[in-house]
Amino acid sequence: MYQIEKLTKTYTQGKRTVHALRDVSLRIEDGELLSVQGPTGGGKSTLLQALGGLDRPTSGSVVLDGKDLATMNDAGLTRVRAETVGFVFQNFNLIPTLTAQENVETALVPAGMTKEERARRALDALESVGLGERADHLPDELSGGQQQRVAIARALVKNPTVLLADEPTGNLDEDTRDEIIDLLEGLWKEQGLTLVMVTHDSAVAARTPRRIRIAKGRLKELTGA
Amino acid sequence: MAAASLGHMFLTYLRRELRNRRKQTAVVAIGLAVAIALVMVVSSVSAGVRDAQAAVLESVYGVGTDITVTQTAEPGEGGGFGPRRFDFDAEDGEATDEGTRELAQERLTTNPGTTSFEADALDAVAGLEHVTGVAATLELTSISFSGEMPDLDQMREEGGGIVVGPGGGEEGGQGGPSSFEIDQQTVTGIDPAAAAVGPLTTTEVADGRTFEASDAGQDVAVLDAVYAEQEEIAVGDTITVGGTELEVIGTVSSTTGDGVETAANVYLPIDVAATLADLEDQVTTLYVQVDSSSNVDAVSEAIAAELPDATVSTQADLAEGVSGSLSTASSLVSTLGTWLSVIVLLAAFGLAILFTVSGVNRRTRELGTLKALGWSQRRVVGQIAGESVAQGLIGGVAGVALGGLAVLAVNLSGITLSGSTGAQVAFGRPGGGGMRPGTEGAGEAAVGGPAAFGGGGGDGLAGTVSDVVLQAPVSLWIVAAAVGLAVLGGLAAGVVGGQRAARLRPAEAFRSLA
Ligand SMILES: Nc1ncnc2c1ncn2[C@@H]1O[C@H](COP(=O)(O)OP(=O)(O)OP(=O)(O)O)[C@@H](O)[C@H]1O
Ligand SMILES: [Mg+2]
Numbered sequence: 001m002y003q004i005e006k007l008t009k010t011y012t013q014g015k016r017t018v019h020a021l022r023d024v025s026l027r028i029e030d031g032e033l034l035s036v037q038g039p040t041g042g043g044k045s046t047l048l049q050a051l052g053g054l055d056r057p058t059s060g061s062v063v064l065d066g067k068d069l070a071t072m073n074d075a076g077l078t079r080v081r082a083e084t085v086g087f088v089f090q091n092f093n094l095i096p097t098l099t100a101q102e103n104v105e106t107a108l109v110p111a112g113m114t115k116e117e118r119a120r121r122a123l124d125a126l127e128s129v130g131l132g133e134r135a136d137h138l139p140d141e142l143s144g145g146q147q148q149r150v151a152i153a154r155a156l157v158k159n160p161t162v163l164l165a166d167e168p169t170g171n172l173d174e175d176t177r178d179e180i181i182d183l184l185e186g187l188w189k190e191q192g193l194t195l196v197m198v199t200h201d202s203a204v205a206a207r208t209p210r211r212i213r214i215a216k217g218r219l220k221e222l223t224g225a
Numbered sequence: 226m227a228a229a230s231l232g233h234m235f236l237t238y239l240r241r242e243l244r245n246r247r248k249q250t251a252v253v254a255i256g257l258a259v260a261i262a263l264v265m266v267v268s269s270v271s272a273g274v275r276d277a278q279a280a281v282l283e284s285v286y287g288v289g290t291d292i293t294v295t296q297t298a299e300p301g302e303g304g305g306f307g308p309r310r311f312d313f314d315a316e317d318g319e320a321t322d323e324g325t326r327e328l329a330q331e332r333l334t335t336n337p338g339t340t341s342f343e344a345d346a347l348d349a350v351a352g353l354e355h356v357t358g359v360a361a362t363l364e365l366t367s368i369s370f371s372g373e374m375p376d377l378d379q380m381r382e383e384g385g386g387i388v389v390g391p392g393g394g395e396e397g398g399q400g401g402p403s404s405f406e407i408d409q410q411t412v413t414g415i416d417p418a419a420a421a422v423g424p425l426t427t428t429e430v431a432d433g434r435t436f437e438a439s440d441a442g443q444d445v446a447v448l449d450a451v452y453a454e455q456e457e458i459a460v461g462d463t464i465t466v467g468g469t470e471l472e473v474i475g476t477v478s479s480t481t482g483d484g485v486e487t488a489a490n491v492y493l494p495i496d497v498a499a500t501l502a503d504l505e506d507q508v509t510t511l512y513v514q515v516d517s518s519s520n521v522d523a524v525s526e527a528i529a530a531e532l533p534d535a536t537v538s539t540q541a542d543l544a545e546g547v548s549g550s551l552s553t554a555s556s557l558v559s560t561l562g563t564w565l566s567v568i569v570l571l572a573a574f575g576l577a578i579l580f581t582v583s584g585v586n587r588r589t590r591e592l593g594t595l596k597a598l599g600w601s602q603r604r605v606v607g608q609i610a611g612e613s614v615a616q617g618l619i620g621g622v623a624g625v626a627l628g629g630l631a632v633l634a635v636n637l638s639g640i641t642l643s644g645s646t647g648a649q650v651a652f653g654r655p656g657g658g659g660m661r662p663g664t665e666g667a668g669e670a671a672v673g674g675p676a677a678f679g680g681g682g683g684d685g686l687a688g689t690v691s692d693v694v695l696q697a698p699v700s701l702w703i704v705a706a707a708v709g710l711a712v713l714g715g716l717a718a719g720v721v722g723g724q725r726a727a728r729l730r731p732a733e734a735f736r737s738l739a
Contacts, residue, residue, distance in 0.1 A: 045735050054596075054734070081731065089735065095591055107599070
């Protein structure tokens with residue numbers, strides 16, 4: 001799935017240079033479930049952004065299914081984001097003015113399909129996360145766990161091959177956390193996804209077959225791959 | 226790509242955003258609405274003022290006149306009140322028993338400040354390129370003086386001049402009673418055969434008939450209907466001009482409005498007028514029609530070259546000559562109104578831009594998320610721009626409604642503007658403002674030595690006064706321009722906000738703060 005070589009990302013803010021990632025090399029197989037741990041500011045989110053084609057690295061390569069995201073043009077990256085990669089965020093990132101169903105539909109907008117097909121697929125996705133009944137609710141009218149379910153439905157409705165989750169349970173209580181992890185695990189198994197999940201939570205990381213740690217921009221395998 | 230489905234999400238999202246940010250939407254829309262309502266009011270009122278000016282000009286110069294040609298009097302010549310006097314010698318008139326002399330005299334001269342010029346100027350102008358019509362007139366003022374004056378021979382013996390009291394009353398002066406009357410009319414000689422250009426084009430026959438080609442050389446006159454009524458003259462009556470009796474064949478009234486006076490009191494065939502005024506083959510004014518407004522300046526220059534002594538005035542020059550509340554309104558609208566609209570418009574645009582940019586800043590994470598979901602740059606920018614343009618449209622519709630109401634209020638309030646044109650100088654026309662016979666102005670004229678009456682001076686030079694009720698028209702063009710301006714404001718905000726949205730990195734989706 002992914003072949004990452006000598007990935008380096010530096011941010012310059014005025015005179016200060018931050019090395020978010022330093023010479024990270026990593027191989028991720030199709031259908032793997034991978035957790036990324038590490039201290040805050042270690043570079044976890046930066047890695048996820050590179051994997052999802054949200055940002056180009058400073059140097060190195062991120063080859064996804066044979067194509068290097070590091071050198072891809074904007075239109076290519078937009079297509080990767082629209083078709084191949086789904087994101088789940090710590091803060092859910094739902095659009096507050098749109099209903100659950102409409103939020104899920106936003107992920108289908110780039111694909112271009114009829115209004116009816118889009119609505120049907122969004123409803124299916126909501127049902128698969130157990131929220132078929134709440135399709136017409138605004139994010140504000142949903143609990144944190146329910147909002148993250150909507151966000152997961154939005155990430156998966158386009159049938160991506162990769163799901164990138166940045167602290168998906170970071171804003172949830174323990175019970176809801178387990179529900180969401182169960183859900184993600186179930187979907188991973190069911191759909192044969194490649195799932196990369198950033199987490200602070202060792203209990204969550206313990207459930208994943210492969211664990212890596214990123215601190216100060218350097219990567220360390222925690223499991224013998 | 227199914228365009229309909231894309232449009233659906235675009236509209237849903239847009240509607241929700243505008244509804245969700247009701248206050249911001251309202252502020253931006255109201256700002257734009259007020260601005261374009263102001264633009265509407267200013268432009269329609271200025272159109273109304275222009276119409277009023279045109280109406281005033283037309284009532285004097287007639288329809289379709291693009292250029293007028295006159296000639297200014299040199300000092301000491303022409304029909305000025307200053308140099309032209311009624312000169313009475315002591316032997317004039319008949320001495321009466323009471324030590325006074327009865328006097329009567331009429332003067333028919335060109336209007337004050339103007340002089341006549343050779344009639345062949347007409348042919349010279351008619352021969353110019355782009356000129357589609359020329360008419361010549363001989364515009365005259367008839368002043369008649371009649372009354373009793375103190376017998377100057379007797380007064381000289383008593384020594385010193387005398388002052389005639391107000392109204393020429395009995396107690397005035399030590400030298401015996403005196404009373405006199407001054408009557409004044411504007412008399413315009415017109416080519417009876419030429420009807421396309423000139424002062425009579427904004428008139429319609431009120432009674433009798435107007436001139437026909439066969440009236441040339443005939444002692445006939447057409448009167449202004451308002452004047453005829455005041456003077457109690459009817460069609461078929463005779464009037465005396467320049468010592469000649471003329472038959473009144475008709476009366477004309479202005480098409481500009483009810484009760485509005487036409488350019489002159491009395492109209493005569495031009496050759497008759499010339500004979501009476503002793504101005505054979507002379508004219509005072511040429512009315513020139515030009516094929517297209519873009520050629521007016523060129524023709525005007527050509528005429529000036531052809532007739533170096535003449536004063537050539539275009540409609541624009543003539544409009545500048547309109548004075549009174551009309552010109553005040555005109556300059557108020559064109560300066561204050563325009564500046565105010567520009568300032569308010571810029572403020573509204575600024576407000577729209579400010580709110581849009583701050584909205585984009587607030588939605589950084591949201592817009593980053595959409596980009597992370599695979600929304601193209603164009604779609605994200607389009608969404609932001611769409612919201613601003615929609616606010617502009619709402620502002621536009623509200624503004625047209627607001628502006629329409631304001632213009633309606635202006636029109637219903639019936640503001641009357643009065644304009645006078647300096648070019649047509651009338652003096653004491655009955656009911657027309659200025660000096661009236663037997664009022665203070667005349668009475669105060671000092672008489673001394675050989676009695677000389679030199680006119681009332683500047684005060685008496687009231688022009689042709691027309692009252693026009695302001696009607697501000699709202700044209701489709703103004704409405705379209707107003708909505709267009711509001712949309713433009715929205716678009717400007719959309720472009721600025723969209724540019725900001727375009728610069729956002731998709732990674733902004735990872736921001737922990739909204
Ligand atoms: N846009 C940016 N501009 C400048 N510096 C940045 C930017 N994004 C991240 N960084 C810096 O890069 C380093 C890595 O950040 P990153 O967000 O990847 O850390 P993280 O491991 O996800 O931390 P956290 O657990 O707090 O989410 C940090 O020092 C951060 O301050
Ligand atoms: Mg992070």
